[in-house]
Amino acid sequence: MTDLLTPRRLISKIALCLAALVVVMFVCSLVGTQKISLSAVFAGPGNTPGQNTDYDIFVRVRIPRIILAALVGAALAASGVALQAILRNPLAEPYILGISSGAALGVMTAALAGISGAILGGSPMAAMAFLFAIGTVWLVWFTGHLAGGSTVTSLLLAGVVINAFFSAVIMLMTSLIDSEQLRSTIMWLMGSIGEKDFSTLLVSAVFIIAGIAALFTISQKLNVLAFGAGEAQSLGVNPRKITLVAFALASFITAVAVGLSGLVGFVGLVVPHSVRLVFGPDHRQLLPTSALLGAAFVVICDTIARTIISPAQLPVGVITAIIGGPVFLLLLSRYSKKVGTLR
Amino acid sequence: MLIAVILLAISQLPLIYCYVEKPGANGSPQRIVSLSPNLTEIIFALGLGDKVVGVSNNCDWPIEATQKPKMGTFWQPNTEAIIAAKPDLVVCESFLQHKEVAETLKRAGLRVISLRIESIEELYNAITQIGQAASCKDKAEPLAAKIKSELDQIRAKASSAKKVKVLWAVQTEPMRVVGVKTFVNEIIDLAGGQNVIAPTGDQYPSIGTETILTSGAEIIIQSAMGTEDIAKQQETAEKFWNRFANLPAVKDKKVYVIEADTVLRLGPRLPGGAMAVAKLLHPELFSQPKNLNQETKRTND
Amino acid sequence: MSICIQVENLDFSYGPQAQILKNLSFEIPAGTFLSIAGPNGAGKTTLLNLLSGLLKPACGSIEIDSKPISSYSVRQLAKKIAVVRQEFVPVFEFSAAQVVSMARTPYLGALAFETDADREAIAEAFEMTDTARFADRPLGHLSGGERQRIFIARALAQQTPILLLDEPTSFLDMKHQVGIYDLLKKMQIEKQKTIVSVTHDINLAAQYSDMILLLSADGSYIFGPTREILTTERIERVFGVQTFSAQTGQTKFFFPLGKFTKSHSSPPGF
Numbered sequence: 001m002t003d004l005l006t007p008r009r010l011i012s013k014i015a016l017c018l019a020a021l022v023v024v025m026f027v028c029s030l031v032g033t034q035k036i037s038l039s040a041v042f043a044g045p046g047n048t049p050g051q052n053t054d055y056d057i058f059v060r061v062r063i064p065r066i067i068l069a070a071l072v073g074a075a076l077a078a079s080g081v082a083l084q085a086i087l088r089n090p091l092a093e094p095y096i097l098g099i100s101s102g103a104a105l106g107v108m109t110a111a112l113a114g115i116s117g118a119i120l121g122g123s124p125m126a127a128m129a130f131l132f133a134i135g136t137v138w139l140v141w142f143t144g145h146l147a148g149g150s151t152v153t154s155l156l157l158a159g160v161v162i163n164a165f166f167s168a169v170i171m172l173m174t175s176l177i178d179s180e181q182l183r184s185t186i187m188w189l190m191g192s193i194g195e196k197d198f199s200t201l202l203v204s205a206v207f208i209i210a211g212i213a214a215l216f217t218i219s220q221k222l223n224v225l226a227f228g229a230g231e232a233q234s235l236g237v238n239p240r241k242i243t244l245v246a247f248a249l250a251s252f253i254t255a256v257a258v259g260l261s262g263l264v265g266f267v268g269l270v271v272p273h274s275v276r277l278v279f280g281p282d283h284r285q286l287l288p289t290s291a292l293l294g295a296a297f298v299v300i301c302d303t304i305a306r307t308i309i310s311p312a313q314l315p316v317g318v319i320t321a322i323i324g325g326p327v328f329l330l331l332l333s334r335y336s337k338k339v340g341t342l343r
Numbered sequence: 344m345l346i347a348v349i350l351l352a353i354s355q356l357p358l359i360y361c362y363v364e365k366p367g368a369n370g371s372p373q374r375i376v377s378l379s380p381n382l383t384e385i386i387f388a389l390g391l392g393d394k395v396v397g398v399s400n401n402c403d404w405p406i407e408a409t410q411k412p413k414m415g416t417f418w419q420p421n422t423e424a425i426i427a428a429k430p431d432l433v434v435c436e437s438f439l440q441h442k443e444v445a446e447t448l449k450r451a452g453l454r455v456i457s458l459r460i461e462s463i464e465e466l467y468n469a470i471t472q473i474g475q476a477a478s479c480k481d482k483a484e485p486l487a488a489k490i491k492s493e494l495d496q497i498r499a500k501a502s503s504a505k506k507v508k509v510l511w512a513v514q515t516e517p518m519r520v521v522g523v524k525t526f527v528n529e530i531i532d533l534a535g536g537q538n539v540i541a542p543t544g545d546q547y548p549s550i551g552t553e554t555i556l557t558s559g560a561e562i563i564i565q566s567a568m569g570t571e572d573i574a575k576q577q578e579t580a581e582k583f584w585n586r587f588a589n590l591p592a593v594k595d596k597k598v599y600v601i602e603a604d605t606v607l608r609l610g611p612r613l614p615g616g617a618m619a620v621a622k623l624l625h626p627e628l629f630s631q632p633k634n635l636n637q638e639t640k641r642t643n644d
Numbered sequence: 645m646s647i648c649i650q651v652e653n654l655d656f657s658y659g660p661q662a663q664i665l666k667n668l669s670f671e672i673p674a675g676t677f678l679s680i681a682g683p684n685g686a687g688k689t690t691l692l693n694l695l696s697g698l699l700k701p702a703c704g705s706i707e708i709d710s711k712p713i714s715s716y717s718v719r720q721l722a723k724k725i726a727v728v729r730q731e732f733v734p735v736f737e738f739s740a741a742q743v744v745s746m747a748r749t750p751y752l753g754a755l756a757f758e759t760d761a762d763r764e765a766i767a768e769a770f771e772m773t774d775t776a777r778f779a780d781r782p783l784g785h786l787s788g789g790e791r792q793r794i795f796i797a798r799a800l801a802q803q804t805p806i807l808l809l810d811e812p813t814s815f816l817d818m819k820h821q822v823g824i825y826d827l828l829k830k831m832q833i834e835k836q837k838t839i840v841s842v843t844h845d846i847n848l849a850a851q852y853s854d855m856i857l858l859l860s861a862d863g864s865y866i867f868g869p870t871r872e873i874l875t876t877e878r879i880e881r882v883f884g885v886q887t888f889s890a891q892t893g894q895t896k897f898f899f900p901l902g903k904f905t906k907s908h909s910s911p912p913g914f
Contacts, residue, residue: 004741004742004745004758004763004766005757006757007755007757032423033421033423033424034423034424034426034427053426053427053429056426056451056452057422057423057426057427057451060422060426060447060450060451061422061423061426061447061451062423064447088734088735089735090735090736125439175544175545175548175549176544176545180438180461180546181438183418184438184439184440185439187418187440188439188440192419194443194447195422195443195447195450197446197450217754217756219756220749220752220756221749221756223738223742223746224746224749226734226735226736226738227732227734227746228732228734230693230698230729231727231729231732233696233697233698233718233722234696234698234722234725234726234727234729235722235746235747235749235750235802236718236719236721236722236723236749236750237718237722237749238718276736280737280739281736281737281738281742282738282742284756284757306421310421311400311413311414311415311416311421311424312400312415312416312419313415313416313419313421
């Protein structure tokens with residue numbers, strides 16, 4: 001009885017993770033390829049552009065990047081938690097059900113159709129990646145449904161089939177697009193944290209935070225779902241409804257993240273897994289802490305990515321893998337010993 | 344705290360809109376950053392070299408450019424470094440990555456011009472636009488005109504001969520060639536050649552062995568790849584193409600490797616590159632080069 | 645006594661050739677202890693899944709408290725029926741306490757945290773099943789039998805008037821077998837719960853249940869009070885095995901006899 005979650009325990013854990021995130025964001029905002037001083041930043045923008053470059057760099061480059069990295073990290077980690085729950089598989093990750101190939105297809109289509117000009121203040125790549133990612137996910141859902149009910153296996157199979165099909169279409173399009181654009185779109189897809197304007201960041205933040213909050217409200221039901229659809233139903237949880245809701249929310253926030261930054265890998269797989277090793281599988285706790293720690297993780301990785309081989313930059317996905325892998329293995333060895341060999 | 348940061352950001356909104364690009368203020372820019380090798384060459388050719396305060400890693404010509412502070416790579420410019428360099432004019436291209444950087448820099452109040460530079464016509468346009476932005480129209484017009492006239496001269500001379508069938512490979516494994524919708528093709532055409540490849544959707548299509556065998560190419564040009572010595576690459580290329588023994592180009596030993604990246608860059612050195620190609624296609628019209636790369640050096644001023 | 649579960653003309657098949665249940669009808673009064681027994685493949689687990697609302701019958705109806713089972717929402721039904729199936733370890737390592745606390749899901753409010761009432765129900769369930777000492781251990785670290793008792797504790801914590809159990813004692817040692825059935829009987833007597841238990845153990849059924857439903861492999865069935873239904877002839881007909889029956893106190897027990905049983909005379913009838 002001692003380890004049952006109480007609101008108090010949860011709030012203290014969330015506060016801890018939030019504090020960690022804030023510290024990380026603050027420290028990383030002071031790290032970059034140019035040295036800037038905080039006092040200069042606080043002096044304000046000055047009357048003419050170029051007068052206070054410390055301020056400009058801090059406000060126009062560092063802060064937007066850090067906010068974006070945090071949002072993407074939170075979205076991917078939360079989505080990973082939800083998908084691992086509904087697929088009852090700790091190896092699930094946000095791109096597994098068609099999002100990656102959908103986003104890629106959207107981006108290729110944008111390049112092929114030569115869509116230029118902004119859509120909703122964002123780049124056309126972003127909007128198309130988002131729309132296609134969402135569309136593909138629904139295609140996977142319906143295909144899985146038609147193929148064999150909403151069981152986990154049929155969903156996974158539908159995801160594999162559609163990913164394969166879309167990959168083929170993408171290869172076809174690759175031979176039709178002209179090469180300069182191709183390189184651009186591929187680089188975009190590889191995932192990078194760029195500088196966005198504040199209105200885009202605000203809108204995305206609202207969407208992502210709302211999505212994560214909504215997932216929180218069903219997180220206790222996600223606990224129950226771990227025992228299978230039949231058991232869940234006997235315990236008062238409608239498995240089909242909860243799977244659909246979790247799926248929709250997870251896909252939505254992942255698609256927003258992909259639209260913002262391309263495909264940043266590893267976060268949605270490793271962060272939920274690691275946090276679960278340390279904090280346990282109760283989703284009421286796992287979800288918010290994974291989101292906060294995922295945010296901190298991507299902020300750190302992005303900071304490393306943009307400074308380590310200055311003046312060049314590495315794609316953030318490279319750093320998430322290089323750091324994420326060993327950290328995860330470390331946690332696995334340390335915490336698995338405590339828990340035992342059964343798994 | 345995230346909310347606090349966001350609120351801080353919102354409170355800056357009024358200031359964001361205060362940073363409006365002041366059109367053509369203060370006369371000519373004194374601190375120029377260029378994010379593209381082509382554009383850097385143009386800027387230096389316009390005599391603005393001493394005003395350049397930042398270039399991309401890939402800007403390798405002229406020599407002075409390589410000594411300027413680095414602003415990131417061509418594909419991933421470093422916005423922090425650019426802002427810290429306090430430029431009053433930033434020149435970049437217009438593809439996705441550069442466009443996004445341009446947006447960020449504009450939000451920071453910098454003056455940025457984005458130019459599309461993928462054809463010869465766009466080259467003249469770029470020169471004009473840079474000239475306008477940097478207040479040196481008097482230098483830009485003559486530069487563009489000079490390039491145009493040199494190219495026209497080559498075209499005029501080459502037109503007197505029959506068009507030579509050209510196959511230009513940019514990659515051998517898998518085989519990818521210069522397609523019709525590229526500026527390289529414009530040069531081939533201008534230098535008195537004709538691309539054996541029919542129009543394709545892709546700019547640099549990959550083609551099959553059959554297409555090569557039936558192409559009837561009279562000259563094969565291959566872009567140098569990697570860092571190997573040109574002479575060595577020439578040897579390897581000749582060996583490679585020998586398998587297509589029926590092609591006139593192979594029979595007549597007209598397989599050439601050329602340093603396309605520097606020779607055929609859409610910039611002020613283009614006429615030199617075009618001349619080099621013309622000499623390969625019509626050696627009888629243009630004087631015989633002793634050594635291809637020496638020739639290129641000679642045409643670089 | 646009000647009728648708690650009413651089954652009428654129930655048909656169910658898994659496919660055109662596999663009709664498991666044919667025209668099954670019976671009524672379970674509230675507060676009854678019913679055993680469902682029969683040979684393998686007779687449809688016991690299928691019937692349990694139908695009664696718990698997991699499967700839908702091909703035709704016929706099931707009513708819980710005089711309302712069709714389909715009229716209940718998932719949450720409402722979970723407050724009426726708790727199910728104990730085969731023990732199971734999920735991929736995520738929950739502790740025994742976390743597992744039992746999931747029984748309170750139908751009662752949790754919007755923020756889904758357990759109240760004091762919930763904790764009381766959970767503590768009570770642990771006590772009744774004698775599992776409090778491994779409450780904090782991960783499910784995967786318990787033996788099969790301990791896990792089974794945890795799942796029973798979960799069903800008890802759900803505080804439902806009806807308990808459906810699918811072979812709840814299959815992994816338990818003798819002490820716990822009798823212990824669990826004693827507990828179920830106590831739930832029936834003290835809290836008027838309706839217990840439906842699928843079992844292979846005909847003797848536990850004989851000892852504890854009031855009513856018995858014998859399902860045969862051919863789809864026929866017999867339903868009635870245990871004492872009347874269980875006879876050696878019936879058992880031989882339904883299960884295809886001869887038994888030796890003996891009586892102690894009020895209960896008749898049946899011992900299956902194989903070819904090599906150490907008895908040279910034919911088993912006496914009762």
